Amino acid sequence: MKKHNFGAGPSILPQEVFEQSAQACVDYNGIGLSILEISHRSKEFLDILDETISLTKELLNIPQGYQVLLVQGGGNMQFDMVPYNILNENETADFVETDLWSVRAEEEARLYGKTNIVASSKEANFNFIPKNFTVDEDAAYLHLTSNNTIYGTEFLEDKTYPVPVVCDMSSDIFSRPVDISKYHLIYAGAQKNLGCSGITLVIIKDAWLGRSNRPKSKMWDYSIYAKNNSLYNTPPVFTIYTCLLTLRWLKKLGGLAEMEKRNIAKSTLLYKEIDRNTLFKGHAVPEDRSRMNINFIAHNPEHETAFLEFVKKYNIHGIKGYRTVGGFRASCYNAMPIEGVQILVNAMQEFEKVNS
Amino acid sequence: MKKHNFGAGPSILPQEVFEQSAQACVDYNGIGLSILEISHRSKEFLDILDETISLTKELLNIPQGYQVLLVQGGGNMQFDMVPYNILNENETADFVETDLWSVRAEEEARLYGKTNIVASSKEANFNFIPKNFTVDEDAAYLHLTSNNTIYGTEFLEDKTYPVPVVCDMSSDIFSRPVDISKYHLIYAGAQKNLGCSGITLVIIKDAWLGRSNRPKSKMWDYSIYAKNNSLYNTPPVFTIYTCLLTLRWLKKLGGLAEMEKRNIAKSTLLYKEIDRNTLFKGHAVPEDRSRMNINFIAHNPEHETAFLEFVKKYNIHGIKGYRTVGGFRASCYNAMPIEGVQILVNAMQEFEKVNS
Numbered sequence: 001m002k003k004h005n006f007g008a009g010p011s012i013l014p015q016e017v018f019e020q021s022a023q024a025c026v027d028y029n030g031i032g033l034s035i036l037e038i039s040h041r042s043k044e045f046l047d048i049l050d051e052t053i054s055l056t057k058e059l060l061n062i063p064q065g066y067q068v069l070l071v072q073g074g075g076n077m078q079f080d081m082v083p084y085n086i087l088n089e090n091e092t093a094d095f096v097e098t099d100l101w102s103v104r105a106e107e108e109a110r111l112y113g114k115t116n117i118v119a120s121s122k123e124a125n126f127n128f129i130p131k132n133f134t135v136d137e138d139a140a141y142l143h144l145t146s147n148n149t150i151y152g153t154e155f156l157e158d159k160t161y162p163v164p165v166v167c168d169m170s171s172d173i174f175s176r177p178v179d180i181s182k183y184h185l186i187y188a189g190a191q192k193n194l195g196c197s198g199i200t201l202v203i204i205k206d207a208w209l210g211r212s213n214r215p216k217s218k219m220w221d222y223s224i225y226a227k228n229n230s231l232y233n234t235p236p237v238f239t240i241y242t243c244l245l246t247l248r249w250l251k252k253l254g255g256l257a258e259m260e261k262r263n264i265a266k267s268t269l270l271y272k273e274i275d276r277n278t279l280f281k282g283h284a285v286p287e288d289r290s291r292m293n294i295n296f297i298a299h300n301p302e303h304e305t306a307f308l309e310f311v312k313k314y315n316i317h318g319i320k321g322y323r324t325v326g327g328f329r330a331s332c333y334n335a336m337p338i339e340g341v342q343i344l345v346n347a348m349q350e351f352e353k354v355n356s
Numbered sequence: 357m358k359k360h361n362f363g364a365g366p367s368i369l370p371q372e373v374f375e376q377s378a379q380a381c382v383d384y385n386g387i388g389l390s391i392l393e394i395s396h397r398s399k400e401f402l403d404i405l406d407e408t409i410s411l412t413k414e415l416l417n418i419p420q421g422y423q424v425l426l427v428q429g430g431g432n433m434q435f436d437m438v439p440y441n442i443l444n445e446n447e448t449a450d451f452v453e454t455d456l457w458s459v460r461a462e463e464e465a466r467l468y469g470k471t472n473i474v475a476s477s478k479e480a481n482f483n484f485i486p487k488n489f490t491v492d493e494d495a496a497y498l499h500l501t502s503n504n505t506i507y508g509t510e511f512l513e514d515k516t517y518p519v520p521v522v523c524d525m526s527s528d529i530f531s532r533p534v535d536i537s538k539y540h541l542i543y544a545g546a547q548k549n550l551g552c553s554g555i556t557l558v559i560i561k562d563a564w565l566g567r568s569n570r571p572k573s574k575m576w577d578y579s580i581y582a583k584n585n586s587l588y589n590t591p592p593v594f595t596i597y598t599c600l601l602t603l604r605w606l607k608k609l610g611g612l613a614e615m616e617k618r619n620i621a622k623s624t625l626l627y628k629e630i631d632r633n634t635l636f637k638g639h640a641v642p643e644d645r646s647r648m649n650i651n652f653i654a655h656n657p658e659h660e661t662a663f664l665e666f667v668k669k670y671n672i673h674g675i676k677g678y679r680t681v682g683g684f685r686a687s688c689y690n691a692m693p694i695e696g697v698q699i700l701v702n703a704m705q706e707f708e709k710v711n712s
Contacts, residue, residue, distance in 0.1 A: 236554030
C-alpha cells in the first residue's frame with residue numbers, strides 16, 4: 001500500500017511520474033530502447049531536454065534575457081559555482097542566514113571573495129525570516145534561501161533590493177508564481193518539486209555569464225553550459241526525464257497559480273490543526289511559516305516518539321523532524337495531495353483524544 | 357521489439373536491470389514508496405550504497421588502502437577534480453594522448469599545474485596506443501585513458517610506471533580483471549558498464565587524499581567524499597541503484613574473469629568478420645584493438661550510408677561512427693550479448709553478398 005510520504009527530500013513526486021518513469025525504463029515511447037540506454041545526443045533526448053527547458057520557462061514565466069541551465073551536483077555544488085562564476089576576489093557577497101544551507105553557502109563563498117552576513121535568525125534557532133536588514137550597496141550580490149527546509153520558514157515575496165539577488169529556491173521552486181525579474185540567478189536542486197535527485201536547475205541573467213574574471217574549469221563555468229545547451233558533457237538522461245514528466249503534470253493541473261492555491265490550502269489546513277491541537281505547537285513564527293516544510297513539536301517530550309509510532313497505522317511516512325529542531329516536519333511539496341495532509345490532521349486529532 | 361543497442365553511451369544495460377529499475381520506480385522492494393522518493397538518509401538507500409561500494413570492491417578485487425567514491429559530473433568533472441586534488445601548481449602531470457578525452461583531460465589540468473604530453477597517436481588519427489614512451493620521473497602522476505571510445509583502441513595491460521598512475525576507465529571498467537594496485541587513482545563515468553548516466557566511480561589511494569595543498573571547495577574535495585561515505589550532499593539515488601543492479605548481475609554471471617571471456621569472444625567474432633569481409637576494414641591497428649568499441653569503415657564510401665540503412669531491418673541500433681573517424685562503431689559493452697554481435701555479423705555478410 002502506497003505510503004503518505006512527508007519526507008523532506010528526495011521526496012514525493014506525482015504518482016503518474018512514478019508510473020511513466022517505470023514504463024520508460026522498460027521501453028521509452030515504444031522505440032525498442034530503455035530510457036536508461038538512449039544516447040544524450042539522440043533525437044529522443046534532445047526533445048526531452050528542449051521540452052524540459054521550454055516548460056520551465058513557460059511555467060515560471062521567465063522573461064527574455066535569462067538562460068535555463070541543468071547542472072549536476074545539487075545545491076551544494078551551487079554554493080561554489082555561484083561565487084566562482086560571479087564573485088571577484090576583491091568583491092563582497094551579502095548573505096541572509098536563515099538555515100544551515102545559507103551557512104554552507106556563505107562559508108563556501110569565502111574561497112572566492114569576501115562575504116558579509118547582513119542578517120541572521122540563528123540566535124532564534126532560525127524560527128523567523130529577518131526583515132528590514134541593510135544590504136551593502138556595493139555588494140556584488142545578495143544571497144537568499146527562499147525556503148528553509150530544516151526550520152520551516154519561507155520568503156513568500158519577491159522583493160527589490162539595491163543589489164542583484166541570488167536565490168537558492170531548492171525547496172520551493174514551482175510552488176508559487178515567482179517574479180523572476182527580481183533575481184539575477186536562481187538555483188534549485190531537483191529533488192523536491194522538480195524530479196528525482198541528480199540534477200539542479202540554474203536560471204541566470206545573460207548579462208551575468210562570464211561575470212567573474214578568474215580562469216574557469218569547463219564543468220564549473222555557466223557559460224559552457226549556456227553555449228552547449230547543458231550538453232557539454234553527458235547529462236543524467238533519466239533524471240531530466242523525471243523533471244519533464246513532473247513539469248507536464250504541473251502544466252496539466254493549471255500551472256503555478258493553481259499550485260499556489262493548493263499549497264495554501266494544504267498548509268492552512270495543517271497549521272490550523274497545529275495551532276488548535278493542545279498537544280502540539282509550531283516552530284516558525286506564524287508570519288514566516290513555510291508552505292513546504294511544516295515543523296511542529298510536542299509540548300510533552302514523551303509524545304515525540306509516541307506520535308511517530310502512532311502515525312504508522314495511518315501509513316504516514318517521513319515526519320520526523322531534523323535533529324536541530326526535533327519534533328516533526330511534514331513536507332507538503334507540490335505532489336502531496338490535500339487528502340494526505342487531511343490524514344495527518346486526522347492522526348493528530350486522534351492522538352490528542354487518546355493522550356489528553 | 358527490443359533493439360540491438362550498439363550505441364557508445366549512455367548505452368545498453370542488462371535487460372533485468374531495466375526491468376528491476378522499472379519495478380523500483382513504482383514500488384521499491386514492497387515498502388510502499390518509489391525509489392524516486394526515498395531519502396538518501398533512509399535505511400533503504402544506505403543499504404543500496406553500501407552494497408554498491410562493497411560489490412565494486414569485491415568484483416574489482418580492490419586491495420586495502422583505497423577509497424571508493426561516488427561523485428556527480430561524469431568523466432569531464434574528473435578532468436578537473438583530479439588535478440585540483442592531486443597536482444600542486446609547481447608540479448607536472450604527464451599525459452598519454454590517445455583520444456579527444458585525453459586531450460580534454462590535459463587541457464583542464466593546465467589550470468592547476470604544469471602538463472606534459474609524453475606520447476600521442478594524434479598524427480595517426482589515434483589508431484594505436486603509444487608504447488615505449490618515457491615518463492618524467494619527477495612527474496606527480498601519469499594520466500592514461502584505458503579505452504578510447506571514439507577510436508576503438510585499448511590498453512589491455514596494467515603496467516608499472518616510474519610514477520603514480522591515474523587512469524580514466526570510463527568505457528572499459530568492469531570489462532576485465534584489473535590490477536588496481538598499479539594505479540593511484542581510477543575514475544569512470546557510470547554510463548557504459550556500470551549504470552545509467554549521472555554518477556562517476558572514483559577509486560583513490562588513501563595516501564593521495566588531501567595531496568594537493570590548495571584550499572578546496574567541499575564538492576570538489578575527494579576527502580569530503582571519503583569522510584562522508586559519498587553522502588556529504590544528496591546523491592543521485594536512482595542512478596546509484598541502477599549501478600547496484602548491474603553489479604549484482606555481473607556477480608551472478610561470474611564476475612570479471614567470466615566477463616573478460618565473453619568480451620574476448622564477442623570482439624573476436626566481430627573483428628574476424630571485419631578482417632574477412634571484402635567491403636570493410638578496421639580503424640585501429642590489430643594489436644591495440646578495443647574489445648569495447650569496435651570501429652570499422654567501408655572501403656567504398658557509398659557503402660557507409662547504405663550499410664546504416666541496411667542494418668535497420670536487423671533491428672540494429674547505434675552503429676554510426678563518430679564524425680572524426682566516420683564509418684561504423686559497434687560498442688560491445690558487457691551487457692551486449694554475443695547473439696547481438698552475431699546478428700551484426702550476419703548483416704555484414706548479407707550486405708557483402710548483395711553488394712559484391
